[in-house]
Every structure is written in structure tokens, then in C-alpha cells.
Amino acid sequence: MTGSARHFAPSRLCGENSFPTIQRTLRIGDNGMNSKIRVVHYLNQFFAQIGGEDKADDGPQIKDGLIGPGRALQQALGEHGEIVATIFCGDNFFAEHQERAIDLLIQRMAEYKPDLLIAGPAFESGRYGIACGAICQAAQQRLGIVAVAGMDEDNVGASLYRKNIYIVNSGVSIARMAPTLQRMAALGVKLARREAIGKPESEGYLPRGVKRNEFAAKPPAERAVDMLLAKLRGDEFHSEIAPPKFAGSKPAAPLHDLKSAVIALVTDGGLVPEGNPDNIEPGRPTRFTTIPIAGVNSLDANRYDAVHSGYDTAIANRDPNRLVPLDTMRELEREGVIGKLHEFVHSTGGAHAAVENATNIGKDIAQRLKAAGVTGVILTST
Amino acid sequence: MIPVAKEVGSLRAIASGGIVSPTGNPELPPDKEKEYRRQLVLRALQTLQQEV
Numbered sequence: 213m214t215g216s217a218r219h220f221a222p223s224r225l226c227g228e229n230s231f232p233t234i235q236r237t238l239r240i241g242d243n244g245m246n247s248k249i250r251v252v253h254y255l256n257q258f259f260a261q262i263g264g265e266d267k268a269d270d271g272p273q274i275k276d277g278l279i280g281p282g283r284a285l286q287q288a289l290g291e292h293g294e295i296v297a298t299i300f301c302g303d304n305f306f307a308e309h310q311e312r313a314i315d316l317l318i319q320r321m322a323e324y325k326p327d328l329l330i331a332g333p334a335f336e337s338g339r340y341g342i343a344c345g346a347i348c349q350a351a352q353q354r355l356g357i358v359a360v361a362g363m364d365e366d367n368v369g370a371s372l373y374r375k376n377i378y379i380v381n382s383g384v385s386i387a388r389m390a391p392t393l394q395r396m397a398a399l400g401v402k403l404a405r406r407e408a409i410g411k412p413e414s415e416g417y418l419p420r421g422v423k424r425n426e427f428a429a430k431p432p433a434e435r436a437v438d439m440l441l442a443k444l445r446g447d448e449f450h451s452e453i454a455p456p457k458f459a460g461s462k463p464a465a466p467l468h469d470l471k472s473a474v475i476a477l478v479t480d481g482g483l484v485p486e487g488n489p490d491n492i493e494p495g496r497p498t499r500f501t502t503i504p505i506a507g508v509n510s511l512d513a514n515r516y517d518a519v520h521s522g523y524d525t526a527i528a529n530r531d532p533n534r535l536v537p538l539d540t541m542r543e544l545e546r547e548g549v550i551g552k553l554h555e556f557v558h559s560t561g562g563a564h565a566a567v568e569n570a571t572n573i574g575k576d577i578a579q580r581l582k583a584a585g586v587t588g589v590i591l592t593s594t
Numbered sequence: 595m596i597p598v599a600k601e602v603g604s605l606r607a608i609a610s611g612g613i614v615s616p617t618g619n620p621e622l623p624p625d626k627e628k629e630y631r632r633q634l635v636l637r638a639l640q641t642l643q644q645e646v
């Protein structure tokens with residue numbers, strides 16, 4: 213949402229206050245308003261100057277004060293904070309013994325009574341990125357302190373943790389170490405002081421999917437026309453709606469021999485056995501149903517239904533083969549055109565599906581089909 | 595709905611019989627509709643055999 217705006221009082225339902233840390237009543241400076249924020253910095257073995265991949269199996273360690281990139285972080289913190297300790301761990305050790313690594317690191321850093329954890333930046337290193345995300349989340353939950361991680365927005369750690377922690381986008385180049393640490397420090401200081409945190413684009417962190425109510429200066433129609441005029445003039449404008457990003461997928465190799473292929477039928481048109489025993493949702497799906505079809509030669513209108521809030525299901529209900537072509541597939545199986553029809557139909561009601569839920573449903577179905585030896589899928593979509 | 599399928603990353607997609615009856619056509623008499631469905635499914639199977 214854009215529009216210069218006066219914020220509502222933060223609501224417990226919508227975001228910034230949803231972090232457990234924010235509910236902590238102890239404030240920085242309880243022992244004197246001007247005291248420095250106590251900062252712990254997390255690094256991997258490489259940035260902690262222990263070694264490269266040969267030291268990636270090293271376990272968690274802690275040292276007083278700063279190491280390596282900590283110098284630039286301390287500079288960015290200036291008078292506001294002090295790096296009291298640096299914790300570090302080999303990337304492989306963290307990945308292979310995550311629980312143990314977190315337990316040890318949290319235990320050791322607690323002794324320093326930190327107010328803020330800064331982790332990374334990890335740039336595009338996946339293991340390091342995950343470690344930064346995991347340790348920040350654990351510090352928030354277990355120590356009740358604020359935390360900021362840094363990594364590239366495409367780092368797998370970003371997709372895993374961006375909803376739960378603040379992640380500053382470092383980009384992929386290590387040349388951006390200093391400016392990234394400056395943004396991490398500035399955000400960390402604000403968080404530690406419980407100051408209001410602005411929007412992702414102004415503070416430099418990755419959007420966390422939090423929605424916040426705001427008062428806008430103009431009604432939606434006027435804002436839309438303003439945007440359109442700006443677009444026509446070639447001026448800059450910012451959409452108020454972020455379109456979802458769809459991850460690309462690698463094409464499966466083509467089927468070389470249909471006669472030996474195992475083909476499965478899948479649908480997002482909401483096919484269910486009569487009575488919808490798995491109670492799948494007609495829209496906004498969170499799950500799918502698995503319908504056994506061994507020995508079934510055609511979808512009988514009295515035994516199958518379509519449950520879907522996004523289209524008129526009357527025509528498919530009169531003959532469910534119009535939604536899932538089971539009768540035809542049996543014919544082709546009998547004729548030997550295909551090797552075999554898979555013995556289950558997977559079905560969900562795909563209306564208004566949240567991308568995240570749809571992705572999970574798709575992955576789950578794909579895994580089951582792969583495990584069952586299915587080689588090709590026909591997905592009928594409404 | 596092909597543009598939607600492509601937008602969300604589908605790599606092999608063919609036009610169906612319509613939103614309310616992807617593998618059917620209620621306007622056709624039953625035997626013709628079955629033949630229509632068969633041709634559609636055969637086209638889908640062909641698409642599975644194509645390099646993307």
C-alpha cells in the first residue's frame with residue numbers, strides 16, 4: 213500500500229507486533245537511556261577467518277569482540293552499539309547438526325546478554341544463508357531479542373525465513389559487504405530501540421508478507437487514475453499490488469514410448485467421490501483428495517461430483533468424464549495405446565488458490581506420482 | 595486459459611473443451627462427444643511426447 217500515510221496504531225493482528233520479541237517489555241536503556249546496544253555477530257567459518265571448505269565441519273565457537281566483517285559492522289553501528297561477541301560455525305556442521313548448533317550458539321551468546329543479533333551477510337551461499345536465518349529466528353524465540361540477517365533475495369535461506377525475521381538483501385556480490393552491513397546495522401538499531409519500522413523498500417529488508425492498514429490521502433479510484441496517467445506519461449509509479457512470482461520449472465523429458473507409459477489423471481476442477489469424503493474445499497484449497505479408480509471404467513454421475521466455487525459444475529456433474537477423461541483413458545489402456553492408467557486420481561478445487569498452497573499441493577501430488585512410478589500426467593484444469 | 599497456464603509455468607498445455615467441461619462438449623451427441631474427448635486426450639498424449 214502506498215500513499216503518504218498516517219499509520220493506524222499497530223494492530224496485534226497485522227504484523228509488526230506479531231513477533232514474540234516485540235512483546236518483551238524490557239527496553240534498551242533500562243539501565244540508562246544512552247547505554248549502547250549490545251550486539252552479537254554471527255559468521256560462518258570463512259568470514260570468521262578460520263578457513264574455507266576444509267573447515268566447514270568445525271563446530272560452534274564464540275569470541276569476545278569483533279572478527280573480520282565485524283569491523284565494518286562496528287563502524288556502521290558507531291556510537292549506537294557495540295559488538296560484544298562474534299559467534300561462528302562451519303557451514304556443514306550447522307547444516308548437518310542444526311539443532312545442536314543452535315542450542316550451543318544460543319547458550320553461549322546468552323552469556324553476553326545481547327540486545328541484537330546480526331547474522332551474515334551470507335550473499336548467495338545457501339548453507340550460510342540458512343544458518344543466518346535459523347540462528348536469527350532462534351535468538352528471537354529463545355532469547356527474546358531482535359535480529360537481522362543479510363543475504364541475497366534468491367538465497368534459499370531467504371525463502372525459508374523471510375516471513376519470520378528481517379532479512380536485508382545483500383545481492384550476490386561480496387563487494388556489497390559494507391553497504392549491506394550499514395543497512396543491517398541501521399535496521400538493527402531501530403529494532404533494538406523499538407522504533408517504528410518502515411516499509412521494506414525504505415528500510416531495505418525483504419518483504420515479509422505483512423499487511424498493515426494505512427490511511428491514504430486519496431481514494432483508490434484517484435490513485436489508480438494517477439498511476440495510469442503516470443504510466444502514459446512514462447513517469448515512475450509504484451503499483452500497490454505485488455504480483456505473485458511463479459518459480460519456473462525444468463521441463464520433464466518427453467515420453468518416448470506411450471505403450472510402456474504409466475499415465476496419471478490429475479485435476480484442479482474439484483472431482484470428488486459422492487459426498488466429498490475428504491471434505492476438500494471448493495475454493496481457496498489447502499489440500500487435495502486421492503480417489504481410487506482401480507476397476508472403475510467410467511466416472512458415473514451418481515458416484516462422482518465436482519466441488520468447485522470457480523465455475524458452474526452442472527455440466528461436469530452430469531458426466532464427470534467431461535472433467536476427468538477416465539472412460540477414454542480406460543479405452544486407450546485396453547487398446548494398448550498407453551501402458552497403464554495410474555490407479556488414483558488426485559484432485560483439488562483450484563478456485564482462488566493461494567500460490568503457496570497450490571505449490572505445496574502440486575509438490576505433494578508430484579512426489580506421490582513419482583514414487584508410484586507414474587511417467588506422464590494429464591491434468592485437466594477448469 | 596492457455597496464457598494462464600503458461601504464466602504459472604506450465605510447459606506443455608493444450609486448449610481444452612472449455613472451462614466447465616475440459617474433456618467434453620455438452621453440445622455434441624454422446625457418441626460424438628466421446629470421439630471429441632478421445633481426440634483431445636490423444637493430443638495431450640502427443641504433447642507429452644514432445645520436446646519442450
